Amino acid sequence: MSDTLIFFLIQLLNAVQYGLLLFLVASGLTLIFGIMGIINLAHGSFYMIGAYLAFVFADVTGNLWLALAIAVPLSFLLGLLLETLLFRFLYSRDHLYQVLLTYGLILVFEELRGITVGNDVHGVPVPHFLDFSIPLTATLSYPAYRLALSVICLVVTALLYLLIQKTKLGMAIRAGAFNREMVQTLGIDIGLIYRLVFALGVALAAFAGMVAAPTTSVFPGMGNQVLIVCFVTVVIGGIGSIKGAFLGALLIGLVDTFGAVYAPQFSGMLVYALMAAVLIWRPAGLFGATAR
Amino acid sequence: MTKQAWPILLGLGLIVLIALPLVAGKFGLDLAARIMIMAIFAMSLDLLVGFAGMVSLGHAAFFGIGAYALYLLSPQYGGASLFLSLPAAVVAAALAAFVIGLLVLRSSGVYFIMVTLAFGEMFYYYANGARWLGGSDGAYVYQRPSAGPIDLGQGHAFYYLVLIALAASYLLLRVILRAPFGHALRGIRSNDHRMRSLGFATPHYKLLAFVIAGALAGLAGYFDAAQFGVVNPELFGWRLSGSVLMMVILGGMGTIDGAILGAAVLVLLENFLGDLTTHWLLPMGMFIVAAVLLLPQGLIDPASLWRTTRARRHV
Numbered sequence A: 001m002s003d004t005l006i007f008f009l010i011q012l013l014n015a016v017q018y019g020l021l022l023f024l025v026a027s028g029l030t031l032i033f034g035i036m037g038i039i040n041l042a043h044g045s046f047y048m049i050g051a052y053l054a055f056v057f058a059d060v061t062g063n064l065w066l067a068l069a070i071a072v073p074l075s076f077l078l079g080l081l082l083e084t085l086l087f088r089f090l091y092s093r094d095h096l097y098q099v100l101l102t103y104g105l106i107l108v109f110e111e112l113r114g115i116t117v118g119n120d121v122h123g124v125p126v127p128h129f130l131d132f133s134i135p136l137t138a139t140l141s142y143p144a145y146r147l148a149l150s151v152i153c154l155v156v157t158a159l160l161y162l163l164i165q166k167t168k169l170g171m172a173i174r175a176g177a178f179n180r181e182m183v184q185t186l187g188i189d190i191g192l193i194y195r196l197v198f199a200l201g202v203a204l205a206a207f208a209g210m211v212a213a214p215t216t217s218v219f220p221g222m223g224n225q226v227l228i229v230c231f232v233t234v235v236i237g238g239i240g241s242i243k244g245a246f247l248g249a250l251l252i253g254l255v256d257t258f259g260a261v262y263a264p265q266f267s268g269m270l271v272y273a274l275m276a277a278v279l280i281w282r283p284a285g286l287f288g289a290t291a292r
Numbered sequence B: 001m002t003k004q005a006w007p008i009l010l011g012l013g014l015i016v017l018i019a020l021p022l023v024a025g026k027f028g029l030d031l032a033a034r035i036m037i038m039a040i041f042a043m044s045l046d047l048l049v050g051f052a053g054m055v056s057l058g059h060a061a062f063f064g065i066g067a068y069a070l071y072l073l074s075p076q077y078g079g080a081s082l083f084l085s086l087p088a089a090v091v092a093a094a095l096a097a098f099v100i101g102l103l104v105l106r107s108s109g110v111y112f113i114m115v116t117l118a119f120g121e122m123f124y125y126y127a128n129g130a131r132w133l134g135g136s137d138g139a140y141v142y143q144r145p146s147a148g149p150i151d152l153g154q155g156h157a158f159y160y161l162v163l164i165a166l167a168a169s170y171l172l173l174r175v176i177l178r179a180p181f182g183h184a185l186r187g188i189r190s191n192d193h194r195m196r197s198l199g200f201a202t203p204h205y206k207l208l209a210f211v212i213a214g215a216l217a218g219l220a221g222y223f224d225a226a227q228f229g230v231v232n233p234e235l236f237g238w239r240l241s242g243s244v245l246m247m248v249i250l251g252g253m254g255t256i257d258g259a260i261l262g263a264a265v266l267v268l269l270e271n272f273l274g275d276l277t278t279h280w281l282l283p284m285g286m287f288i289v290a291a292v293l294l295l296p297q298g299l300i301d302p303a304s305l306w307r308t309t310r311a312r313r314h315v
Helices: A003-036 A043-061 A064-085 A095-116 A144-166 A168-178 A180-185 A190-212 A222-237 A242-262 A264-281 B005-023 B026-051 B060-073 B082-104 B109-129 B157-178 B180-190 B192-197 B202-228 B238-251 B256-276 B281-294 B303-314
Strands: A133-135 A141-143
Touching (some): A003 A043, A003 A144, A003 A168, A003 A222, A003 A242, A043 A064, A043 A095, A043 A190, A064 A190, A095 A222, A095 B109, A095 B238, A133 A144, A144 A168, A144 A190, A168 A180, A168 A190, A222 A242, A222 B109, A242 A264, A264 B109, B005 B026, B005 B157, B026 B157, B026 B180, B026 B256, B060 B082, B060 B109, B060 B202, B060 B238, B082 B109, B157 B180, B157 B202, B157 B256, B192 B202, B238 B256, B256 B281
Antiparallel strands (some): A133 A141
């Protein structure tokens, strides 16, 4: 194969990897909106928190996998706690107040991060047995960790699909999105379901931050960067639709990666242009039922 | 607070603001000017959020356009002409609001929040990377504009200009909201479908409101750049959009006076906390969270705190 073709394939791999990672964050955002009707600006902060947890625990334990084993349950707990203390009171409130409260939360999280870990840029080392590159041609190669990252994301995506489509809990979750009162009447504790879904969303975003940490650096503001792209993803896919979020994330991965290679002068804006185009074509997103 | 007391309070406030340069020092006047600039910005957003029911989280985009317009129109080592640069900044912001409005008004509700946020960030990333706009470092506006013989860098000229702009914006919004247009906006807020079936071309009304709000935000941004003499991409950013939304909601949306109150409280709080600690965003964030949970009607109606606690007791 020629070098240009290999180069193209590498970009394709990068695009898919970015898209899958984005999906992990966006899926939580769209789940929390679709099921509880909450618009959560602080969702990007969970990604940031995940990355910093990975940095701290990988530093202490010296092993990224061990850090994951500690940090994922921790972020799930954080989700449970936040839902119980704050988000529970937002379900009946207007979107406006949800925006405001979660905006306040971003400020709190960012400052707490600044106080505890500081504002420096950090790196997380790639696990040893994945710390090599797969040679493709004489000059081009692909880092093994990035490939593993795509596989990890795919596995988590499959698990999420199974959880929501094939289990009893998933059935209750889907029913809860459809009709809250009816589910309650059937004797299912909808409050508990909400709490679990919220914590799941937090854990997914934090997990994405953790596994992404070795490929990107860990820096202040990383949460907000990802939040905006997630919003674009969810708007393109249709708010509340997981299928839409998956397709939207892959689309953004492709546009962003190939945009940076073939049209670098417009690279930052192409994603927004894509969103504008989708909105003109389908105002409710690709899989949105109606614009709410 | 009774309805009759408002005009008297407003008149008193205006007199205080006019007389302020007699008693306040440079710091106090700068702070007052900053509050008035943010008040113009907050009022413009209140037109969208409080009256038309359109929650924009990208309103800083137009603020930034106004600010960058002054930068682009200022000669490198001199001041721009006020009569040229101010209208240009306002028109630029209005034009941008028209184009963006055509796109974002296709959506509503949560979509609208997300899409406006994304468009605001688009401007942020563009300015961040554009060398002709100074990139991520921003750029300096070395001299304030001048209005003929009056140099806005001298004496209290700038302060009074901002005060006039605030009063004019306030009156403009009052007139607009009392006119049939304002009533139509309120109707759209409570029921878009019904307004449409009554024969109102609601998209046109919303677009016009979006353009007016954008123009006023551009005016505020223009003054911001003139006051601080510097522009940077943060002026387009979501943090500013969020904090102006805070001012509107905190003050009590749907009341133009509330937006001014919210702006004053937030700017003062920012200043006070900023002096107290470098980590001032932490108490600020906690204040916002607490305000949402405890004061559903905003600061302009503190009685709501009492009502919510009482309502909870009855549950």
